[in-house]
Amino acid sequence: xxxxxxxxxxxxxxxxxxxRLPVPGIEDQSFATFPRAIRMLPLAGAMxxxxxxxxxxxxxxxxxxxxxxxxxxxxVLILSTGALHEDGLADCADGFxxxxxCERKLEIMKDSRIGAFGALALALTLYLRAASIAxxxxxxxxxxxxxxxxxxAVSRAAALIPLVWLPPARxxxxxxxxxxxxPGAAIAAACLGTLFALxxxxxxxxxxxxxIGIGAAAGAGFGxxxxxxxxxxxxxxxxxxxxxxISEVLFYLVFAANRLA
Numbered sequence: 374x375x376x377x378x379x380x381x382x383x384x385x386x387x388x389x390x391x392x393r394l395p396v397p398g399i400e401d402q403s404f405a406t407f408p409r410a411i412r413m414l415p416l417a418g419a420m421x422x423x424x425x426x427x428x429x430x431x432x433x434x435x436x437x438x439x440x441x442x443x444x445x446x447x448x449v450l451i452l453s454t455g456a457l458h459e460d461g462l463a464d465c466a467d468g469f470x471x472x473x474x475c476e477r478k479l480e481i482m483k484d485s486r487i488g489a490f491g492a493l494a495l496a497l498t499l500y501l502r503a504a505s506i507a508x509x510x511x512x513x514x515x516x517x518x519x520x521x522x523x524x525x526a527v528s529r530a531a532a533l534i535p536l537v538w539l540p541p542a543r544x545x546x547x548x549x550x551x552x553x554x555x556p557g558a559a560i561a562a563a564c565l566g567t568l569f570a571l572x573x574x575x576x577x578x579x580x581x582x583x584x585i586g587i588g589a590a591a592g593a594g595f596g597x598x599x600x601x602x603x604x605x606x607x608x609x610x611x612x613x614x615x616x617x618x619i620s621e622v623l624f625y626l627v628f629a630a631n632r633l634a
Contacts, residue, residue, distance in 0.1 A: 531590050598616070
């Protein structure tokens, strides 16, 4: 298979895995090539971010104020992914906050029901995401759209950090089935995520703010990995989802802060 067609198939596989968007030519999800295909995961994220940016622009054109337009854009992010990452964040919050032992934490994380810790984590992150985008939109529509794209891409790269760094915490589930990402693919994903994270520069964002945003997004991935290692001794798909959510929130906050360069 030629290089270009391989990249295309990897991008389609990532879209099928990470979103609910219709993907032509992919009948059944297969993890056989996923350790290589993850190099295109930031591209899938950027496409979701661009979709949310389009809704943000449309809502602003119609005349909705930022406090309405921003939640609509966040809603598109959630609907397009089927709340995949939000579910991971909630499961981690419930497991890490409610379990006394590693085994009990993993048991709680596997439970589809949401608890108090999960509900609070979701409420906080949803508020911060919507409020941050609304604040950025007050400054510039172009910047808000660029931040949505950059955050969606770089946070997907950050979500791979636990998968690369830690062993699976259980012998089943998405984290185990996906396998450890190929080193070259992980590096490619990091580079691609960083490239998309520079999108706000096109809307006038300063270099220091861009560097802080990228550093915060990467730091979220490493922070989530350290916490997971301490709590459950490894990674799961939920840990990757939590890393993505925290990374996205931090990237937004960097561009919403008024006093950063």
